[in-house]
Structure formats: C-alpha cells, structure tokens
Amino acid sequence: MPILDEILTQKLQILEAKAKKRSIIPSVREDGVFVLRGKNRLVSFSCNDYLGLSFRPEVIEAAVKATQKYGSGAGASRLITGSNPLYEELETLLAKYKKTEAAVVFGSGYLANIGTIPALVGKNDLIIADKFSHACIIDAANISGATLLRFAHNNINHCRMLLEENRKDYQNCLIVTEEVFSMDGDLAPLHELEDLAKENGAWLMTDGAHSILSINNNATVKMGTLSKAFAAYGGYICGSNILIEYLKNSARSLIFSTGLPPAVIAAATAAVRILLDEPEIAGKAMENARMFTTILNLPEAQSQIIPLVLQENDKVISASSILAENGFLVSAIRPPTVPENTARLRFTFSSLHTEKQIEELCNIIKKQGLV
Ligand SMILES: *Cc1c(COP(=O)(O)O)cnc(C)c1O
Secondary structure, three states, rough: OOOOOHHHHHHHHHHHOOOOOOOOOOOOOEOOOOOOOEEEEEEEOHHHOOOOOOHOHHHHHHHHHHHHOOOOOOOOOOOOOOOOHHHHHHHHHHHHHHOOOOOEEEEOOOHHHHHHHHOOOOOOOOOEEOOOOOOOHHHHHHHHHOOOEEEEOOOOOHHHHHHHHHHOOOOEEEEEEEEEEOOOOEEOOHHHHHHHHHOOOOOEEEEEOOOOOOOOOOOOOEEEEEOOOOOOOOEEEEEEEHHHHHHHHHOOOHHHEOOOOOHHHHHHHHHHHHHHHHOOHHHHHHHHHHHHHHHHHOOOOOOOOOEEEEEHHHHHHHHHHHHOOEEEEEEOOOOOOOOOOOOEEEOOOOOOOOOOHHHHHHHHHHHOOOO
16 A cells, blocks of 8 residues: 555655745734744735734724633534624625625635635536636636636636637636735726626626725625735625525535634624724725835836746745845745746735835845846
C-alpha cells in the first residue's frame, strides 16, 4: 500500500521547487494596521480589514456583550436552534446597505457562494464567469453541475460572444463577476453586464467581498462577506424576498452548517452600522490608495487594492521580504491564486493608514527599483 506521507512529501517538494510552497505564520494584529510577527512589528498593507473596524471599541463591545448574553457558540444550524435573534437586525441592515428587499447571512463568504450558486443553477444550466473570479465561485460552479464558461477578465465583448454562442443550449444562465477584483483591485463593468444579462435572459450575480463603497447595481443576486471590511466573520446574499426565502430552503451550506457565534453577528452588525453612519471612512481608504498610486506614478487606484505585478514567484518573495525588513508587511501573491507569471505584491489600504506610513512605503519601493 502506498504510504500517504511519502506521497505528500513528494508533492510538497514539487511545490517547494517552484517557489509555490506556502506556510501559515502566526500574526498578531494590533491597532488595526500593525502586525506582530515574532519580534517584528510591521505596518500591514495586507489586511482586508479595510476600514479598521475590527479594532473599533463599539464593535468589540458589541461582541463582548453578545457573548455574555447569548454564550459563545450557536449550538446548531440556523434551521434548528442556531438562529440567534441578532441575525434579524444584521440582515435588515445588509438589505438596506445593498438596497434589496432581503438578505440572508451564511457562515462565511465561501459558504455563501458554494451554497447559493448550486441552489440556483444545475445540470442543464450555464454559468458564465469572469476569468478572474474567486476560487469559491469556481468551486461553487463545479458543485452545481452546470456548464461553466469563463470570459476574459472584464471583457464584455467576450462575455457577449459566449452568450450568443451558448445561451440557447441551456435552460437557465447565471453570469457571475466580482465587483472589485480581489487580486487586481479593478472594477467590473457592472452596468454593461446587467444589460447583457437582461438581453440574454440571464441572471447577474455579483461578489462584493472587497467592495467598501456601496456600488449601485441591480444584480439579481448580490453576495458579500462580513469577514473583510465588516471586521467579523460570515457571508451574505442580498436579493428579493423570494430569493432569500428559497435559499433558506435549499442552500446546503446554510442548512447543514452551524450558525455563527453571537459575538460575530453582533460585531458585524456594529460594523455595518458604522459604515452606514460614516461612509467617509471608506473614502479615506480610497484616498490612501490614490496617494500611493500618485506617488509611484501608477495608474490611478480604482479601489483600496493595488497590485504590483513582478511576474516571477521568487522575485515577489524576495521583494516581500525586503519590505518586511524595512517594517512593512506586503504579502507575496503567487499562482494558483493568480495566473502563472503574474506573481505580485498586493497592497491593501486601510482608512487607518497615515500619510507618513504610505510615504515611507513608497520610498522603499522606489529605492528597491520595484516600480
Ligand atoms: C474572501 C473572498 C470570499 C470568501 O469570503 P470569506 O468570508 O473569507 O469566506 C469570496 N469572494 C471573494 C472575491 C473573496 O475575496
């Protein structure tokens, strides 16, 4: 019998040889933008807590109070006894934020996508997704059993062509895109996609995991996460009352997975409320990203995510470690997270970064000849 550990050792060696092996490093987050690694305190440009809300006193207090009142865990699936009353307020606020009739919260963004897509399309249906769609959208498509076709990134003409050639062969069709692309920071042409969907009798689903500004669109299915700008954990779908009712009855990742801990629901609720009350914090994160692209003469920031593509894996790893030696945490993003030969530094900006931190970061990037 083959010995599992021997086979896995070989596989790990192959990853190592391609500079693709990853490791999980303990990281203590402090004050919203710092990360402690070993003895080093780094300014992080790699967290998705874009609005610094995971350190806001109101958010933390809400989590503590909810734990004291309701205990630490949900105890069951939401369909059994795990649907804490705190969900109601959160879902109402999310529907308001996304301007839809209703919302439903899942255990994570990943679970929202892998539960929702297979609930809506199946064997005789077609999914047309942007080439750069997040891994969980692709996983969801595979689970659904629908035919998956992918259009070149943000290429509306290619999407139209795929629809023209294939739509007629399938019963239902779902077009899926991210609103703000997680590894590129660019924006999807949502209005054009909306029109295409309408013209071709397809439904549009948008993944807004990285959206910090409420992007106006009329997608039929709007997905988002509570794990990034909303400083907690969980995912959600917004849409019509009927869509949400149906998902509660058919999304397997909702039905067969435990509800969120009360602390997480309360923290997310506090965070959504803060963003609705203080939309300017999202503007501040954008301003910081724009300051970075201006100083470095890069194309103007479209979002709070800025990639610097260095292509080769080893080059990006060494750039990341030089930045770390200088006090900045910027993760090296490599395939399969991004396409081959597009390894990159991915900078994420927070509303809490200071001008001084951004200027110092830019100085080092220039000095190292990374731009
Ligand atoms: C992070 C992310 C998800 C998954 O969300 P989690 O809440 O972290 O599971 C889904 N889609 C995109 C585009 C993401 O970046």
